[in-house]
Amino acid sequence: MPHSYPALSAEQKKELSDIALRIVAPGKGILAADESVGSMAKRLSQIGVENTEENRRLYRQVLFSADDRVKKCIGGVIFFHETLYQKDDNGVPFVRTIQDKGIIVGIKVDKGVVPLAGTDGETTTQGLDGLSERCAQYKKDGADFAKWRCVLKISERTPSALAILENANVLARYASICQQNGIVPIVEPEILPDGDHDLKRCQYVTEKVLAAVYKALSDHHVYLEGTLLKPNMVTPGHACPIKYTPEEIAMATVTALRRTVPPAVPGVTFLSGGQSEEEASLNLNAINRCPLPRPWALTFSYGRALQASALNAWRGQRDNAGAATEEFIKRAEVNGLAAQGKYEGSGEDGGAAAQSLYIANHAY
Amino acid sequence: MAHRFPALTPEQKKELSEIARSIVANGKGILAADESVGTMGNRLQRIKVENTEENRRQFREILFSVDSSINQSIGGVILFHETLYQKDSQGKLFRNVLKEKGIVVGIKLDQGGAPLAGTNKETTIQGLDGLSERCAQYKKDGADFGKWRAVLRIADQCPSSLAIQENANALARYASICQQNGLVPIVEPEVIPDGDHDLEHCQYVTEKVLAAVYKALNDHHVYLEGTLLKPNMVTAGHACTKKYTPEQVAMATVTALHRTVPAAVPGICFLSGGMSEEDATLNLNAINLCPLPKPWKLSFSYGRALQASALAAWGGKAANKEATQEAFMKRAVANCQAAKGQYIHTGSSGAASTQSLFTACYTY
Numbered sequence: 066m067p068h069s070y071p072a073l074s075a076e077q078k079k080e081l082s083d084i085a086l087r088i089v090a091p092g093k094g095i096l097a098a099d100e101s102v103g104s105m106a107k108r109l110s111q112i113g114v115e116n117t118e119e120n121r122r123l124y125r126q127v128l129f130s131a132d133d134r135v136k137k138c139i140g141g142v143i144f145f146h147e148t149l150y151q152k153d154d155n156g157v158p159f160v161r162t163i164q165d166k167g168i169i170v171g172i173k174v175d176k177g178v179v180p181l182a183g184t185d186g187e188t189t190t191q192g193l194d195g196l197s198e199r200c201a202q203y204k205k206d207g208a209d210f211a212k213w214r215c216v217l218k219i220s221e222r223t224p225s226a227l228a229i230l231e232n233a234n235v236l237a238r239y240a241s242i243c244q245q246n247g248i249v250p251i252v253e254p255e256i257l258p259d260g261d262h263d264l265k266r267c268q269y270v271t272e273k274v275l276a277a278v279y280k281a282l283s284d285h286h287v288y289l290e291g292t293l294l295k296p297n298m299v300t301p302g303h304a305c306p307i308k309y310t311p312e313e314i315a316m317a318t319v320t321a322l323r324r325t326v327p328p329a330v331p332g333v334t335f336l337s338g339g340q341s342e343e344e345a346s347l348n349l350n351a352i353n354r355c356p357l358p359r360p361w362a363l364t365f366s367y368g369r370a371l372q373a374s375a376l377n378a379w380r381g382q383r384d385n386a387g388a389a390t391e392e393f394i395k396r397a398e399v400n401g402l403a404a405q406g407k408y409e410g411s412g413e414d415g416g417a418a419a420q421s422l423y424i425a426n427h428a429y
Numbered sequence: 430m431a432h433r434f435p436a437l438t439p440e441q442k443k444e445l446s447e448i449a450r451s452i453v454a455n456g457k458g459i460l461a462a463d464e465s466v467g468t469m470g471n472r473l474q475r476i477k478v479e480n481t482e483e484n485r486r487q488f489r490e491i492l493f494s495v496d497s498s499i500n501q502s503i504g505g506v507i508l509f510h511e512t513l514y515q516k517d518s519q520g521k522l523f524r525n526v527l528k529e530k531g532i533v534v535g536i537k538l539d540q541g542g543a544p545l546a547g548t549n550k551e552t553t554i555q556g557l558d559g560l561s562e563r564c565a566q567y568k569k570d571g572a573d574f575g576k577w578r579a580v581l582r583i584a585d586q587c588p589s590s591l592a593i594q595e596n597a598n599a600l601a602r603y604a605s606i607c608q609q610n611g612l613v614p615i616v617e618p619e620v621i622p623d624g625d626h627d628l629e630h631c632q633y634v635t636e637k638v639l640a641a642v643y644k645a646l647n648d649h650h651v652y653l654e655g656t657l658l659k660p661n662m663v664t665a666g667h668a669c670t671k672k673y674t675p676e677q678v679a680m681a682t683v684t685a686l687h688r689t690v691p692a693a694v695p696g697i698c699f700l701s702g703g704m705s706e707e708d709a710t711l712n713l714n715a716i717n718l719c720p721l722p723k724p725w726k727l728s729f730s731y732g733r734a735l736q737a738s739a740l741a742a743w744g745g746k747a748a749n750k751e752a753t754q755e756a757f758m759k760r761a762v763a764n765c766q767a768a769k770g771q772y773i774h775t776g777s778s779g780a781a782s783t784q785s786l787f788t789a790c791y792t793y
Contacts, residue, residue, distance in 0.1 A: 069633035165487050269433040276647035283640035289688050323693040324653050328722045329684075360724040 072193030072286045073244060075361045081291025082331070084209045084249045088169050088293065092401045095138030095251075096158050097336075098128055098372075099173035101145055103239030107151025108372075114381035122151045127379055127389045128372065129153070129162050134394050143171040143212050143251075143366070149203070160207040164165035171210040171251070172203045174239070178216055185379035187228040190215045193238055194265065200246035210249040212295065212366075213239045216259045219270050219302065230275045237281035244291055251334065251366070253295035254278050262301035264309050268317045268429060269301045273326035289329040296322075296367050298335050298348055311351035312423045314415050318348075318364075319355045320429040332362035337370035342396055356423055365403040371396045436650040437608060446695070448573050452533050452657065455697030456768040457504030458579035458729035459615075460761070461700075462489060462736070463537035465509055469497065469731070472736075478745035486515045488743060492736070493523055495754045497530050502758075502765035504531040507576050507615075507730070510716075513567070524571040535574035535615065536567045538603065542580060551592040553577050554599050557606070564610035574613040576659070579602045581620045583634055588620070593641045601645035608652055615698070615730065617659035618642050622702050628673050632663045632681045639689035653693040659730050662681025662699050662712055664792045670762065675708075678716035683723060692724035699727075701734035706760055707774075709734035710767045717770030728768040735760045 073081070088095065100108060105124075106116040114120055125148050142163050149172060152158050160170050174196065178188035190213065197214035200211065215232040217224040236252050254274050256267065275296065282289065299317040301309055322333060335352075337345040345367060352363050365371075369391060378390035402408040437445070452459065464472065469481040478484055489512055501751040506527055517524050524534045538560065542552035554577065565577065578598035581588040588732055596618060604614035618638050620631065639660065646653065663681040665673055686697060699716075709731055716727050729735075738756035743749050766772040 069630065093558040266433065272647065276644055280640055283636065283689070320693070324691050325647070327688050327690065328692055328724050329688040357725050358692060360687075360722045408448075 067080065072241065073288055077244070077247065078288055078291060080247055081249050081288060083156055084169060085291055085293055086329045087362055088140040088210065088249070089334065089362040090140055091362070092405050093138055093395055094367070094384055094400055094404050095141040095143060095171070095334050096128065096371055096397070096413050097143045097212075097366050097368035098148065099143040099145045099171075100124060100368065101173075101177075102147070108376060109381075111377055112380045117132050118147065120381060121147070123381075123383070124376070124379065125151065125159060126153050127375060127386050129159050130386075131390050131394050131397070133166065135397050136168070138222055138397045139166075139168050141169040141171050141210060142206070143173055145173055149206060149208065164207060169209050170207050171212055172208040173213075174181060174199065174203070174211045174243075175213040181228060181231060184225055184228060185220065185223050186214055187218070187223055187225060189228070189231045189235055193235065193242070196239065197246060200248050202242055204247050208248060208389055209253060210293070211243050212251040212253060212335055214253040214255060216255050216257060217270075217274060219260050219262050219266060222272060224256070224274065229274055233274075233277040234279035236278060236289060237285035240282060240287045240292060241285045249291055249293065250287075251293045251295045252278060252282070253336065255295075255336055255338070256297050258297070258303050261304040261306070262302040263305050263307055263429075264299065264301045264317050268321050270322055271299050271321045275321065279325060279327060289327055290331060292330060293331055294326060294333045295336055296333065297345060298352070300338075303339065311347045312355075314348050314397045315330060315351035315355040316357070317429055318352055319357050319359060322361075323357060323359070326361065328360035330361050334364050334366035337365070337367040340370055342370045342373050346396075346408055347410060349400060350403035350406055350408040350410075353404060362404070365400045367400065371400065436605065437652055437655075441608070441611065441654055442655060444611060445608055445613050445652060448533060449655055449657055449695045450529050451611075452504040452574065453698065453726040453728050454504060455501070456728065456765045457502060458731070458764055458768055459507060459535070459698050460503050460735055461499075461576075461730050461732035462492065462512065463507040463509045463535075464732065465537075466511070468639060475609045476740055476744050482511065484745065485511070487747070488740070489515065489523060490517045490741065491743065491750050491753050493517070493526050493756055495758055496599050499761060500531045501756060503532055505535050505574060507535040507537055507574075508572075509537055511586060513570060513572065514621070521771070522571075523703060528571065533573050534571050535576055536572040537577075538563070538575040538607070539577040543715045545592060548589050548592060549584060549586050551582070551587060551589060552580055553592070553595045555787060557599065557602055560603065560606045561610060564607055564612050568611050572612060574615060574657070575603070575607045576615040576617060578617040578619060581618065581634075581638055583620065583624045583626050583630065588634060588638065592758045593638055595602040597638075597641040597645035600642060601649035601651060604646060604656060605649045608655055613655055613657060614651075615657045615659050616642065616646070617700065619659075619700060620661050620700070622661070622664055622667050625668035625670070626666040627671055628663065628665045628677060630679050632685050635661065635663050635685045636688055639685065643689060643691060653691055654695060656689060656694060658694055658697045658725075659700055660697065662716070664702075667703065675711045676719075677713035678712050679719040680721075682716055682718040683721045683727075686725075687721055687723070690725065696726040696728055697703055698730035701729070701731040704734055706734045706737050710763045710772055711774060713764060714767035714770060714772040714774075726768070729764045731760075731764065735764065
């Protein structure tokens with residue numbers, strides 16, 4: 066083994082680690098507002114709004130004009146490229162509005178999935194070409210963190226060893242390049258909830274995927290203290306007939322993370338996948354009440370689970386903007402509480418009853 | 430990926446995890462008394478005692494017949510095969526003497542090194558043949574944990590990726606087989622201190638080795654909650670001209686561990702390598718005072734560092750029994766305090782003075 070060639074100087078490491086810690090400071094999480102043009106098309110068509118650049122700008126304005134109440138529960142916002150360069154009605158760049166609230170700006174840098182030939186419909190993610198130059202530019206333009214989403218799915222024969230290996234490798238390359246440019250990489254190896262598999266199966270797959278991700282990050286000399294992880298919670302497939310409680314989901318999720326995510330990682334910011342707003346909050350809350358020791362922050366990086374009500378309230382009408390912004394602030398505050406295990410639910414039993422529902426972890 | 434085939438039932442997992450936790454509870458650590466016949470020969474020669482089975486038996490008897498209060502500092506003892514079947518002067522089996530004191534009995538399982546052709550004198554470890562049957566027998570005969578020592582060295586082109594991969598794989602096979610037979614595997618990937626490399630280089634190598642070990646354990650479906658890790662502390666090579674403080678050793682060690690060892694592992698019991706008794710205790714204490722997150726117990730599994738004074742006090746004479754036991758008890762108690770960060774070295778002012786010597790961790 067050759068002598069180590071440090072990838073980062075002490076100053077670079079400190080900068081990255083400080084950024085990561087600020088994003089996941091206690092009670093804070095991430096607003097994932099980085100929907101691509103294609104994804105926004107789906108969201109907007111659901112409320113009968115045309116997918117134009119102006120409508121996308123108006124909608125993000127609804128979110129970003131939230132008042133200071135979001136300062137205590139939002140640590141970072143992920144932008145799509147187009148949005149990074151848009152301004153509000155008064156000509157103030159969105160980036161500045163967010164930064165002025167003490168919130169860190171992030172940028173989606175992957176370029177979508179591409180097929181892996183010879184597999185059962187599996188994919189890897191592209192975007193590495195010229196990534197260093199793009200990161201350098203984004204850093205100048207105000208971004209301090211980035212996000213890259215890989216996708217895996219569970220079925221009879223998937224995820225295959227190739228899919229796991231290839232996606233882990235591409236995540237590690239992306240992470241390494243980000244750090245060279247002063248950008249904290251959020252590493253997102255999403256295992257989709259599609260399918261009829263049960264909770265245990267998802268847990269098993271999640272453990273295998275995360276072990277491969279962390280081995281790849283080590284091989285690529287990535288500085289873990291300057292990264293964040295954005296995984297799926299461990300849940301049953303959408304078509305699974307068995308129903309599980311938030312406590313069971315929490316126990317399976319935290320067990321999987323404890324077995325694979327080194328304590329050096331400062332925070333785990335869950336994706337919401339297909340969960341409803343309330344489900345995503347209840348599950349996050351249960352995760353933060355799980356009686357297993359958890360050395361990383363456990364918080365949110367939600368898209369739909371922070372925006373669904375806001376989108377519905379807005380429906381493309383300027384007059385609805387204020388009400389829509391309120392809906393967003395409400396979900397942000399709820400998730401800020403859930404990230405501390407302090408969310409009492411909308412009228413449900415509080416913590417005491419739920420504690421007893423955790424099944425001992427050796428069963429997982 | 431095929432459907433998972435659980436390696437262990439919940440009952441098996443519970444048993445393993447309880448054994449592991451009881452060994453390292455409340456600052457307890459391990460007495461590594463598993464010196465092979467050859468190694469005991471080296472120890473006895475230094476105190477001019479003949480290396481006979483009876484002499485080896487006598488020395489171990491003195492250690493094991495110490496007052497029961499030893500069970501507050503020692504949670505487990507690793508035995509060599511011969512010793513597992515030896516008795517004290519009253520005809521009582523050593524393993525029963527230990528069990529009655531509430532100490533868990535362990536057994537060395539590896540069968541020494543074998544060369545890896547094509548490398549710069551690197552080795553792997555033998556002992557997998559018939560290991561399952563041997564484990565089953567040892568379990569019947571009173572053992573509840575096993576130990577297997579892999580050796581890596583730092584030198585030109587070393588450790589090579591082959592050596593790392595091969596030793597990690599052998600450790601994972603051993604661990605898997607142990608668990609199938611109800612034995613908690615202590616996983617020992619020792620990076621030896623021979624050489625003139627500095628602290629940073631040892632840290633780099635230790636991180637690479639541990640990342641490979643935990644990937645292999647995951648690949649082999651090993652239940653981490655039912656294992657213990659026995660690593661080297663991160664130190665400079667013996668021939669390195671630069672001197673480091675216990676706080677520097679501690680920071681480098683805990684940094685390496687927290688980048689590689691999942692929180693699910695209940696305990697990390699350091700080997701003492703060539704360290705003096707006092708250095709081994711001081712370093713362990715500094716490790717427990719290190720201000721980084723430490724979700725596992727950080728304890729000891731010491732051979733020489735628990736027995737050197739005792740051996741010298743014994744000198745092969747039965748009349749020296751009390752002095753021998755006192756010397757041993759003193760080290761055991763000191764290391765138990767160190768495992769709680771409470772060791773007061775005569776001449777220092779305790780925790781306060783050590784705290785200030787920690788350099789900020791981002792430089793590591």
